[in-house]
Amino acid sequence: MAQATPTTNRSGRIAAAILLAIAIGLGAAATQIDYAFSSDPLGPKAVPLILSGLLALFALYYWFRPGGAEAFPQGPLLLRSFVFIATCFVAVALLDLVGFLPAMTVLIGVTAYLFGATPQGAAVIGVVQAAFWFACFKYALGTYLPMGTLFSGG
Structure with a gap:
């Protein structure tokens, strides 16, 4: 420690x-x-x-009992940190408008890219994980998830 x-x-x-x-x-x-x-x-x-x-x-x-602290991020790491935080806020803000699947696809895909995935890999990871979490929450847990009003006309 x-x-x-x-x-x-x-x-x-x-x-x-x-x-x-x-x-x-x-x-x-x-x-x-x-x-x-x-x-x-x-x-x-x-x-x-x-x-x-x-x-x-x-x-x-x-x-x-505060533990040891890492140095505050600088340069590219600081930029990636701000991009991640901004992406989280944008995804949550757009959840009702575009729905769970598109919002989480973007959030997970951007996160994967920030952690080093290629753009194509990040896109696949975003789609697959968003679908996985959608199935878990919607069907396994029976949770309501917004479908989005932008494309439903409502």
Whole structure:
């Protein structure tokens, strides 16, 4: 384990504070879930509340026991990091408009490309994984996935 220094402690605590803020936001959003009936005895609030609680616990642990920190990315790695984050935001923003399959195909394909896949390989990986996750969520778990309004006329 890397030796903690004032710099690694500060960066670890910044990360912990961000994670704690996300946990609080997730927990607050989960309390706003309103449902009339659910066959699940816990209801739809349970999973996000459990996840927010676990994330808050891990954030607090990380606050008090920050580990060694890597150097902040620079150059091409920093650019790839920003491209990945931007692609995540774009995919989520377009989910309702274009649907799960196209949004996830782009997200997974760009991610594969950023990790070194060829453009053709990234495209294949994006299509195959998006279809796989669609089948898992839609058919194995019975989860609703947006089909997109852009091409459905609605």
